[in-house]
Amino acid sequence: MPVLYGSYRSRATRNLWLAGEIGLELELRQVWQAYRLDKPDAPDAPFNTRSRGFLSLSPMGAIPVLVDGDLVLAESLAINLYLARRYGGDLGPRDEAENALMTQWTLFAATAMEGPGLAIQNVHTYGRADSEAGRGEIADKVEALGRPLRVLEGHLGRDGHMVGGRFTVADINVAEILRYAQSHEPLLAEYPAVDGWLRACQARPAFRAMWDRRAAEPMWL
Amino acid sequence: MPVLYGSYRSRATRNLWLAGEIGLELELRQVWQAYRLDKPDAPDAPFNTRSRGFLSLSPMGAIPVLVDGDLVLAESLAINLYLARRYGGDLGPRDEAENALMTQWTLFAATAMEGPGLAIQNVHTYGRADSEAGRGEIADKVEALGRPLRVLEGHLGRDGHMVGGRFTVADINVAEILRYAQSHEPLLAEYPAVDGWLRACQARPAFRAMWDRRAAEPMWL
CATH class of the missing domain: 1.20.1050.10 (Glutathione S-transferase Yfyf (Class Pi); Chain A, domain 2)
Incomplete structure (x- = not known):
């Protein structure tokens, strides 16, 4: 199942809406934009766009990011064009x-x-x-x-x-x-x-x- | 032959460079950005992005525009992605x-x-x-x-x-x-x-x- 790193209050809305339209199961792994956290650099801060684990996945440091097999893809609009080509049928x-x-x-x-x-x-x-x-x-x-x-x-x-x-x-x-x-x-x-x-x-x-x-x-x- | 409406001092450079790389023959029809003309609205002004003929081709009023068969395509970067898919081989x-x-x-x-x-x-x-x-x-x-x-x-x-x-x-x-x-x-x-x-x-x-x-x-x- 493709995995989407992001949150509902981010450009991931674009991908989550599309997934709903085409009935695509997409696992959402919550990543917060760093600016929404009081202390994004604290060791126990929730997973966010400055977390080392996230940056090793996507050095762009922005959400959403899609992982589909070997493909790691950033840019919400590119993710949508890709998902629509691959899974979107008439969309x-x-x-x-x-x-x-x-x-x-x-x-x-x-x-x-x-x-x-x-x-x-x-x-x-x-x-x-x-x-x-x-x-x-x-x-x-x-x-x-x-x-x-x-x-x-x-x-x-x-x-x-x-x-x-x-x-x-x-x-x-x-x-x-x-x-x-x-x-x-x-x-x-x-x-x-x-x-x-x-x-x-x-x-x-x-x-x-x-x-x-x-x-x-x-x-x- | 695909036709590109634009000029060398515009984002058409992107398409003209790509065409050169892949050996694609592209007919360039000169269109000027209106701001480069003293009087773009004069009846005898060179063909430009405010000319009625150009706006009927592409209501966006921007160059470059590609015409390839029935397809009329604006946005230089989209034109390049299209040309590369269609004619670009390994590019x-x-x-x-x-x-x-x-x-x-x-x-x-x-x-x-x-x-x-x-x-x-x-x-x-x-x-x-x-x-x-x-x-x-x-x-x-x-x-x-x-x-x-x-x-x-x-x-x-x-x-x-x-x-x-x-x-x-x-x-x-x-x-x-x-x-x-x-x-x-x-x-x-x-x-x-x-x-x-x-x-x-x-x-x-x-x-x-x-x-x-x-x-x-x-x-x-």
Whole structure:
């Protein structure tokens, strides 16, 4: 059985959601991001991204990490593309063109949307959304998301899904990246096709099940 | 013959280098980034990323774009992974594990190294490297590159190449992203394995040929 090192409050959500969609049994071994621990370097600290054992598995020092046979794979989005190809049936690509387009949209979302989205989420997480600086930062990042959101709006308005006219790993990868920016509620009001598509993605039973388990995981240790 | 829309002074370098490595004939149709033109919206402006004809091909409005049969593919790194799988022989993956690792390193470089590297290059391009603000920005971005460079140093010190113990598309994708930061000459002094690997990549005849053609292309129109 493939093993996933990570936690529900990390980018492992992407892989856990996909596994739920395709009925893949994935053993989750809990690894905490070091910043969530008071004393990550203490000898008895829970297994975390600075633990020697974890770093010997994955020198990148980031979660999630997938171990499947001899393969040790980091980068949540690469893990999803791999799992979908190998175990995903119709959630993976049917041909080389679909494979290329799934990679294209994954890279597009990771490079054009993840940075600004995370910045927006951090303003909210750290309680700065009501400060002038926080509002200014959100406005900047919303502006940065304008171009990619207009691209997505046009694409989803025509095709309904990211690739192949059906729900695939590309929808999961893009939806999970866009989720960060959702903490700014007015964001998607101007993008009805994106908004409807994202709500439909997040209404899926496999997303809901992942999301409920995530809510049960403590934020800080 | 596959057609690449782009220019030598754009991320199309990645695809043009790969094409040279594998002997792939690729027709280059010149598209300029709009910001390189004085009046990109003028009726007689050269074909550029705001031209209606280009936007109808690729609503993302960015170069490069590959057209191969029915496939219209954006995102230079996705284009390279596709070309390597389809036409690249040993520069592409030999199995699913290599395919996954090539995608992993591509995403790692795109998300952890491209942003800071481009910021460093822009400081130099716009002549701000001698100002206090410019020096401060470079210092910030060099710090941001520390973690990924340490990861690369460990990996290349052990394996010599990104994936499979041989030169592949993963080396091209990572080397091209790291190239932006090379404009800050002291950067790689602490990372001898990365430095040696990057110099070897850039000494390859296919890189040199691409680079010479790039130098011949005007920066501004």
